[in-house]
Amino acid sequence: MDLSLLEPFPMPSPGALAPAPLAALRPAHLVGGTPVLWIDEPFAPLGLGFYAKLEGANPGGIKDRPGLHMVREARRRGDLIPGAPIVESSSGTLGLGLALAGLTYGHPVTIVSDPGMEPAVVRLLTAFGAHLEQVAAPHPEGGWQEARRERVAELLARTPDVYCPDQYHNPDNVAAYRPLATELIAQLGRVDILVAAVGTGGHSAGTARVLREYLPGLALIGVDSVGSTIFGQPAGPRLMRGLGSSIHPSNIDYPAFDEVHWVAPAEAVWACRELARRHYASGGWSVGAVALVAGWAARTSPPGTRIAAIFPDGPHRYLETVYNDDWCHEHQLLGHEPPHEPDEIAEPDERVVTAWTRCGKVRDPLGRTVVDSVAEAGVR
Structure with a gap:
């Protein structure tokens, strides 16, 4: 990120034309x-x-950082082709980061969550263009997280060219x-x-x-x-x-x-x-x-x-x-x-x-x- 975007606006001298504002050109900035x-x-x-x-x-919290980075690196390696869908399990914050990444790089995003996701986050993710899938019951051993990961696996199996960042195991x-x-x-x-x-x-x-x-x-x-x-x-x-x-x-x-x-x-x-x-x-x-x-x-x-x-x-x-x-x-x-x-x-x-x-x-x-x-x- 260009940290100069965070510098305060310079004060013009009296009578001078106001300078062009310092502004982020994209939300990822x-x-x-x-x-x-x-x-x-x-x-x-x-x-x-x-x-x-x-x-x-950050616009969506700490996981804006990995959301953008994981998607950028996957595109660089060719694991994620242009326009292909992204699917991931999230309790909320990474979902917001991936919604930002999807907007930035042009990918539809599906977030798999569970009934514990706060209504405010559900509404935000929907407003940001993400599609939500919600599991109905926890996994008997791995709880809600494992139930979400199983649903992600189902979506990966039936969706062409889909990419899952797999935040739990992705370096x-x-x-x-x-x-x-x-x-x-x-x-x-x-x-x-x-x-x-x-x-x-x-x-x-x-x-x-x-x-x-x-x-x-x-x-x-x-x-x-x-x-x-x-x-x-x-x-x-x-x-x-x-x-x-x-x-x-x-x-x-x-x-x-x-x-x-x-x-x-x-x-x-x-x-x-x-x-x-x-x-x-x-x-x-x-x-x-x-x-x-x-x-x-x-x-x-x-x-x-x-x-x-x-x-x-x-x-x-x-x-x-x-x-x-x-x-x-x-x-x-x-x-x-x-x-x-x-x-x-x-x-x-x-x-x-x-x-x-x-x-x-x-x-x-x-x-x-x-x-x-x-x-x-x-x-x-």
Whole structure:
């Protein structure tokens, strides 16, 4: 992206003709160059906060980056021919990114989702020209994610020339976050700790990998949802969308993590609402969970430690859930201020966690090596 598009308009001298406005020529040019905001109280004392990378400032959120990048790379390789359809499974944010990519490169887009997709996102995707298919029931073992992936496979089998980005296993998803990392370096100069939510594994792996090219001592803290299988917990019902998984994406770079935290829905709701009330910057489940953990890292790290936290989206798609008192009361999510410190377990599968918990040991629960993950993803 041409960052000059983000420069302020120059002020003309009195009587001079107004200059031509600096403007994005295509909506894809609006992706990237997102701002960073300092966050402290109530997550950490004044002076001991963290820097939030506000990816909700992208047109559709953080997954505009991989949506555009995966489609661009597929076209370059010839995997996606001009005008061919794109089909992918998404709970929302990647769907928005692929809708943008479809508009940018001229491809019809079909998003396979489930009944948990927020009505606001359904309407947005439809307005942006995407076609939606919704599965009716979760897979008995892999939940809604696996049910969506099975529907994608059916569509691939019967649609000529169709392309599926496969965000869970596509290394282009990881590579898409190089610009995010270089933006952080330009904005902060140094990052000691990166806090990132984990779902497909793309932005945690891609951002940390590039940061460590410049900052080899970087620590990476992963943030997961209770009920997620990613880091070795058993699968369970998950109210939170956008982080966590009921499958095991090969894009997750397990050796890159120094520790993992699991966060529960009520704790994320508290954090989201505090962010909105105190900092006028908030988002959805991932944002709340990441803020909670980043605040803990700020409180417990030596003074001067520079912490960056990635906020994947903004609040608008969550107005009828996270920010709706009636919905939150129905799910018993209000009035539960998180503890000052997380619980701890020594092994990721030591016991089932139901509230904010951390573990300093991270491993792939399937026992895959890096070579295994590359083979699973395929050569692209």
